[in-house]
Amino acid sequence: MTLQGLSRFFGSDVVATRPLHGGDLSEVVRMDLSDGTRVAVKRGPLVGIEADMLRRMASAGAPVPRVLHQTGDLLCLEWLGETPASPAGWGALGTGLRTLHAARGDHYGWPCTYGFGRVTIRNTPMTDWPRFWAECRLLPFLPALPPAMARRVEALARALPERLPATPAPALLHGDLWIGNALFSGSSAYLIDPACYYGDAEVDLAMLDLFSTPTQAFHDAYGAGDPARAERRPIYQLFPALVHYRLFGASYQGLVARLVQAARI
Known part of the structure; x- marks a missing residue:
C-alpha cells in the first residue's frame, strides 16, 4: 500500500508527507491529513513485529506511541511532539x-x-x-x-x-x-x-x-x-x-x- 492509500483507512486525504530521521529497520515519515491529524508512518520489512511489540509494551502499562494501523510494510503510529529532555x-x-x-x-x-x-x-x-x-x-x-x-x-x-x-x-x-x-x-x-x-x-x-x-x-x-x-x-x-x-x-x-x-x- 502507498502512503496515499492510507487515506482510505483514516477517512481523510493525505495532504503532505515529510521524511524524518529513521533507524536501521525502516524509513519514517510524518504524514499530515486534511482533517489536521498527524501520523508517524514507518515502512520496513519488520514493522508487523514492531507493532506486536508496541502492543505488548502498552498492555504492560509502558508509555509508547499508540499503534493506529498496520498493513504490509507500513506501520502508522500516534504522532508525539518531541521536546528537549527535562x-x-x-x-x-x-x-x-x-x-x-x-x-x-x-x-x-x-x-x-x-x-x-x-x-x-x-x-x-x-x-x-x-x-x-x-x-x-x-x-x-x-x-x-x-x-x-x-x-x-x-x-x-x-x-x-x-x-x-x-x-x-x-x-x-x-x-x-x-x-x-x-x-x-x-x-x-x-x-x-x-x-x-x-x-x-x-x-x-x-x-x-x-x-x-x-x-x-x-x-x-x-x-x-x-x-x-x-x-x-x-x-x-x-x-x-x-x-x-x-x-x-x-x-x-x-x-x-x-x-x-x-x-x-
Whole structure:
C-alpha cells in the first residue's frame, strides 16, 4: 500500500508527507491529513513485529506511541511532539522503564527473530540466561570479528555462567534502549523503536548508560539496583557495540575492544 492509500483507512486525504530521521529497520515519515491529524508512518520489512511489540509494551502499562494501523510494510503510529529532555521527562522515563520491566515472561527471548538492518537478532526462547546471552547475543558475531578479538569474546561467552545470574527475573525489555529511542515530550517520555525480548532488566539500563548519562531524576524514579550491576554492565553493553560494529564497521572496533577489556577477559 502507498502512503496515499492510507487515506482510505483514516477517512481523510493525505495532504503532505515529510521524511524524518529513521533507524536501521525502516524509513519514517510524518504524514499530515486534511482533517489536521498527524501520523508517524514507518515502512520496513519488520514493522508487523514492531507493532506486536508496541502492543505488548502498552498492555504492560509502558508509555509508547499508540499503534493506529498496520498493513504490509507500513506501520502508522500516534504522532508525539518531541521536546528537549527535562528533569521531569527523565523522571518519567525512569518510571516508564520501571513499569515495563515489571512485566514478566516465563522464559528469556522472544517468539521470533528480529533484526537491525542486515543484522539478524536471535531470540531463541531459553530458561538459562547465561546461555541465552552467549548463544543469542555474543557468539553470532564471532565470524565478523578479527581473530584475536573473536577469541576473547568467545572466552567471555564460556565464562558467563560465572559472570551472570543464572535465572534473573525475565523482565520485558525494550531491547534497543539508546537515548535516541526515548522520546521526550514536555514532562512525559515515551519508549519508541523497540526490539523486545524477555531478559535481565539490567540490559536496558546498560545500553542507556552506553551512549548517554541518565540524570539523577531518572535513577530516583527507576529505583535502586543491585550494587554489583557495574560488574555486569560491560558484558551487556558489548552486544549493542557488536551490532554497531557489524552495521557501521571499524569505527566501532575500539568500543568493542574497550568493553571486552572492561569485562576483564
